[in-house]
Amino acid sequence: MEISEIRAKTKQELQKMCRAEREKLRSLRFDIKLKQSKNVREIRKARKLIARILTILNAKKGEITKN
Structure with missing residues (x-):
C-alpha cells in the first residue's frame, strides 16, 4: 500500500x-512458530x-491539536 x-x-x-494489520502480524508469527509458513519477509x-x-x-493528531 502506498x-x-x-x-x-x-x-x-x-x-x-x-x-487488522496487528492481527495479521500475530497470526503470521504464530504460523512461523508452527512452521506452517516460511515467508518470514x-x-x-x-x-x-x-x-x-x-x-x-500521529501526524493527523498533531494537526488537530495545532488548530
Whole structure:
C-alpha cells in the first residue's frame, strides 16, 4: 500500500486498518512458530505498514491539536 493511499484515509479507517494489520502480524508469527509458513519477509512488511499507519495517525493528531 502506498503512503498516499494511507494519507487519504480517515482516522477511523486508519485505526481499523492498524488493528487488522496487528492481527495479521500475530497470526503470521504464530504460523512461523508452527512452521506452517516460511515467508518470514511478510512479518517485516506487516511491521513496516503498522509503523506507517501509526506515523500518519500521529501526524493527523498533531494537526488537530495545532488548530
